[in-house]
Amino acid sequence: xxxxxxxxxxxxxxxxxxxxxxxxxxxxxxxxxxxxxxxxxxxxxxxxxxxxxxxxxxxxxxxxxxxxxxxxxxxxxxxxxxxxxxxxxxxxxxxxxxxxxxxxxxxxxxxxxxxxxxxxxxxxxxxxxxxxxxxxxxxxxxxxxxxxxxxxxxxxxxxxxxxxxxxxxxxxxxxxxxxxxxxxxxxxxxxxxxxxxxxxxxxxxxxxxxxxxxxxxxxxxxxxxxxxxxxx
Amino acid sequence: xxxxxxxxxxxxxxxxxxxxxxxxxxxxxxxxxxxxxxxxxxxxxxxxxxxxxxxxxxxxxxxxxxxxxxxxxxxxxxxxxxxxxxxxxxxxxxxxxxxxxxxxxxxxxxxxxxxxxxxxxxxxxxxxxxxxxxxxxxxxxxxxxxxxxxxxxxxxxxxxxxxxxxxxxxxxxxxxxxxxxxxxxxxxxxxxxxxxxxxxxxxxxxxxxxxxxxxxxxxxxxxxxxxxxxxxxxxxxxxxxxxxxxxxxxxxxxxxxxxxxxxxxxxxxxxxxxxxxxxxxxxxxxxxxxxxxxxxxxxxxxxxxxxxxxxxxxxxxxxxxxxxxxxxxxxxxxxxxxxxxxxxxxxxxxxxxxxxxxxxxxxxxxxxxxxxxxxxxxxxxxxxxxxxxxxxxxxxxxxxxxxxxxxxxxxxxxxxxxxxxxxxxxxxxxxxxxxxxxxxxxxxxxxxxxxxxxxxxxxxxxxxxxxxxxxxxxxxxxxxxxxxxxxxxxxxxxxxxxxxx
Numbered sequence: 001x002x003x004x005x006x007x008x009x010x011x012x013x014x015x016x017x018x019x020x021x022x023x024x025x026x027x028x029x030x031x032x033x034x035x036x037x038x039x040x041x042x043x044x045x046x047x048x049x050x051x052x053x054x055x056x057x058x059x060x061x062x063x064x065x066x067x068x069x070x071x072x073x074x075x076x077x078x079x080x081x082x083x084x085x086x087x088x089x090x091x092x093x094x095x096x097x098x099x100x101x102x103x104x105x106x107x108x109x110x111x112x113x114x115x116x117x118x119x120x121x122x123x124x125x126x127x128x129x130x131x132x133x134x135x136x137x138x139x140x141x142x143x144x145x146x147x148x149x150x151x152x153x154x155x156x157x158x159x160x161x162x163x164x165x166x167x168x169x170x171x172x173x174x175x176x177x178x179x180x181x182x183x184x185x186x187x188x189x190x191x192x193x194x195x196x197x198x199x200x201x202x203x204x205x206x207x208x209x210x211x212x213x214x215x216x217x218x219x220x221x222x223x224x225x226x227x228x229x230x231x232x
Numbered sequence: 233x234x235x236x237x238x239x240x241x242x243x244x245x246x247x248x249x250x251x252x253x254x255x256x257x258x259x260x261x262x263x264x265x266x267x268x269x270x271x272x273x274x275x276x277x278x279x280x281x282x283x284x285x286x287x288x289x290x291x292x293x294x295x296x297x298x299x300x301x302x303x304x305x306x307x308x309x310x311x312x313x314x315x316x317x318x319x320x321x322x323x324x325x326x327x328x329x330x331x332x333x334x335x336x337x338x339x340x341x342x343x344x345x346x347x348x349x350x351x352x353x354x355x356x357x358x359x360x361x362x363x364x365x366x367x368x369x370x371x372x373x374x375x376x377x378x379x380x381x382x383x384x385x386x387x388x389x390x391x392x393x394x395x396x397x398x399x400x401x402x403x404x405x406x407x408x409x410x411x412x413x414x415x416x417x418x419x420x421x422x423x424x425x426x427x428x429x430x431x432x433x434x435x436x437x438x439x440x441x442x443x444x445x446x447x448x449x450x451x452x453x454x455x456x457x458x459x460x461x462x463x464x465x466x467x468x469x470x471x472x473x474x475x476x477x478x479x480x481x482x483x484x485x486x487x488x489x490x491x492x493x494x495x496x497x498x499x500x501x502x503x504x505x506x507x508x509x510x511x512x513x514x515x516x517x518x519x520x521x522x523x524x525x526x527x528x529x530x531x532x533x534x535x536x537x538x539x540x541x542x543x544x545x546x547x548x549x550x551x552x553x554x555x556x557x558x559x560x561x562x563x564x565x566x567x568x569x570x571x572x573x574x575x576x577x578x579x580x581x582x583x584x585x586x587x588x589x590x591x592x593x594x595x596x597x598x599x600x601x602x603x604x605x606x607x608x609x610x611x612x613x614x615x616x617x618x619x620x621x622x623x624x625x626x627x628x629x630x631x632x633x634x635x636x637x638x639x640x641x642x643x644x645x646x647x648x649x650x651x652x653x654x655x656x657x658x659x660x661x662x663x664x665x666x667x668x669x670x671x672x673x674x675x676x677x678x679x680x681x682x683x684x685x686x687x688x689x690x691x692x693x694x695x696x697x698x699x700x701x702x703x704x705x706x707x708x709x710x711x712x713x714x715x716x717x718x719x720x721x722x723x724x725x726x727x728x729x730x731x732x733x
Binding site: 016019057083191193199209211219220 | 514515518519521522523524525526527529530533534550553554557577579580581582584585586587588589591592593605607613618619622724725727
């Protein structure tokens with residue numbers, strides 16, 4: 001721990017999973033292992049971790065609850081490990097403040113990419129006024145969107161939606177979070193608004209709207225804006 | 233229970249006549265001692281008493297009898313019906329009139345008192361049976377209580393018919409000598425209207441079939457048989473019988489809801505157990521698979537790199553573990569779907585989105601394959617569960633990738649009448665003939681033998697059918713297979729217009 005690599009906290013009750021996660025993340029940071037929620041909280045007494053990987057099925061406490069507690073005093077990026085066909089659990093974890101999730105079983109490269117994206121996101125922050133992806137350029141100050149220098153007209157809602165996704169680039173935003181951010185709290189149950197407007201954005205911004213590269217669907221969970229250079 | 237009955241027994245008339253004779257005998261010594269007018273008063277008093285004790289008929293007899301006896305024994309000439317003094321005609325006429333009027337008034341008073349007593353008795357009886365019925369916990373208990381009540385209070389026999397699981401009407405208690413009246417009872421049950429049955433129809437005695445009408449629906453039939461006097465249908469008993477029928481209906485309905493609650497509780501309990509079991513199994517299988525995939529993957533990335541043969545093994549271990557994981561997921565999905573209680577999380581959304589996410593999920597398997605999308609541009613949003621429909625697309629794509637190793641894979645979608653028709657088309661060898669239907673059956677292995685190939689397609693069918701759609705496989709004339717499924721169009725919700733657009 002005497003190097004300057006970021007600390008990565010891995011909260012997972014299965015030692016073999018912790019083992020390969022530790023091995024896989026050698027390059028990204030220094031892994032601190034915790035087998036339970038109690039051990040995870042202890043890990044924050046020293047120099048704080050830069051990122052936490054939390055398995056939702058912990059022996060002593062609900063993983064979602066642990067995330068909620070962490071979020072009361074730290075904004076560190078949280079990557080959740082969860083089962084497939086447990087979309088409700090993922091949504092609950094993301095709504096509680098998690099940033100991203102991985103579905104078990106997962107490949108090492110995929111995990112590394114997610115961890116890198118989250119660590120980088122933390123460094124860069126959301127202070128950028130101009131965002132570029134593909135041939136699209138979004139100027140947040142002048143509220144302009146261009147493709148290859150040609151202006152694209154976005155409606156106010158489309159622009160707000162794009163803004164919400166860009167601000168949280170790399171994070172998975174649940175349907176509820178996006179509806180609340182863009183339409184307001186009263187629209188939390190109107191998922192079809194969100195889906196239709198995402199469709200509009202893809203028509204305007206993606207080269208192949210049916211196979212989006214940036215505005216990605218997390219089926220059953222939400223959406224994610226992904227810069228291609230940070231993905232595998 | 234004292235029976236109210238306007239038709240008096242012959243004994244009461246005899247008693248009334250006796251009262252008149254006795255009065256005559258007792259008042260005869262007073263003749264000459266008191267005025268005849270006072271003797272008239274005594275006769276009137278007797279008529280009033282007769283009316284109160286014995287009712288209106290005997291009172292009329294007493295009135296006429298009293299006047300006749302008075303005339304015979306007390307009016308000159310005595311021991312003859314003749315009247316010497318015309319004044320006595322007035323006396324006799326007034327006496328008769330007054331006797332009749334007093335008699336009728338007193339008799340009516342008596343009837344009212346009797347009626348009130350009977351009503352009170354009935355009310356108490358109904359209260360008792362209601363109390364008993366509210367404690368009943370089984371249908372035969374209800375039948376027993378009703379039977380005992382009608383038997384003890386009205387001295388009539390009754391049979392309760394209650395519907396059972398397959399909607400047959402079961403008799404409590406089982407009727408003696410077979411169940412001839414089943415068809416009539418069923419008619420009453422279905423129409424919800426009372427019906428009178430003659431002895432031939434009921435197979436025993438004239439009977440009245442009353443539907444047990446509860447607030448929700450008809451809960452059965454109460455069949456009451458006439459007693460020896462065949463008075464079952466007497467109108468004054470109907471309110472009581474109707475009330476008994478209503479109380480029985482409520483008791484039966486309460487039992488029914490009790491059963492429903494029990495069934496639901498049981499169902500929830502077993503459902504809870506099943507899902508607990510499934511999640512335990514899936515957790516126990518997932519953890520070692522995650523370790524296996526992760527460790528094998530870490531090996532392929534180890535530094536210094538492994539020798540090529542070891543590297544190949546590591547890759548193979550990882551791929552097989554992933555495949556096993558896919559199979560486990562399919563098995564668990566099928567187990568969930570087969571419980572028949574899939575909760576669809578349906579939302580209105582463009583089909584294009586779920587096609588895109590499926591392609592992304594299957595990217596690894598489709599490496600090097602040409603995949604074309606041919607989605608009609610005017611497709612409306614559809615209402616579906618995105619997670620489950622993604623399973624359908626992934627399984628169909630996997631199937632196409634596996635069984636058609638070469639050639640394009642095309643996904644098409646277009647509206648066709650009331651549905652949207654979606655197809656995944658491959659250019660493989662095609663299905664063997666006559667497998668177009670069975671390919672979706674559980675554990676059907678399709679074109680060439682491979683492990684567990686059919687599970688994915690069976691899942692597709694379960695999901696599509698849960699959405700109200702159909703799935704089928706077609707052999708293409710030019711070779712290859714076309715897997716087609718439909719989704720109902722429905723009416724998408726209207727989006728509020730965006731202000732300032």
